[in-house]
Amino acid sequence: MLTHGQNVSYGNSVRVVTTNIIEGDIDPETNAISTRQEILNLKILCQTPQEAGQIANTLNPLLxxxxxxxxxxxxxxxxxxxxxxxxxxxxxxTKASK
Incomplete structure (x- = not known):
């Protein structure tokens, strides 16, 4: 994977990146609901590159x-x-892909 111009190796794994929008309380000054975003990276460890490919191929249509x-x-x-x-x-x- 190439990130910020650097090559990063994650080994035998699949990454799923999500952006969660979290709503908080109403801001008394603006009368608007305060929100914040958090990025969550899920790393699925795999035994082989082939297993990682099978999991990615299973997840992509669901996503x-x-x-x-x-x-x-x-x-x-x-x-x-x-x-x-x-x-x-x-x-x-992972059991199905072995």
Whole structure:
């Protein structure tokens, strides 16, 4: 992957990047709901590049249709660019692709 002009290797994994818009309280000065955006990177670890390809090919049509995708993951960590990364597992996809 090329990011900010640098080549970054993620090993055997699939990345799903989401933008979450979080609504807060009403700002008393503007009378508008305060919102903020957070970028969340989900990293799906894979055994092989072929498994990563199979998972990506399974996820792409679901993402295009806007269907929900369920993940099981660990604690999030904040990256240097301000985004948050969670390493996740997708047992149904990874078992099916082996």
């Amino acid at each position: 295009a249709k806007g269907e929900p995708i369920y993940f099981s993951g660990g604690l999030p960590s904040r990256k240097q660019d301000g985004s948050i990364e969670v390493v996740v597992e997708m047992p149904k996809l």
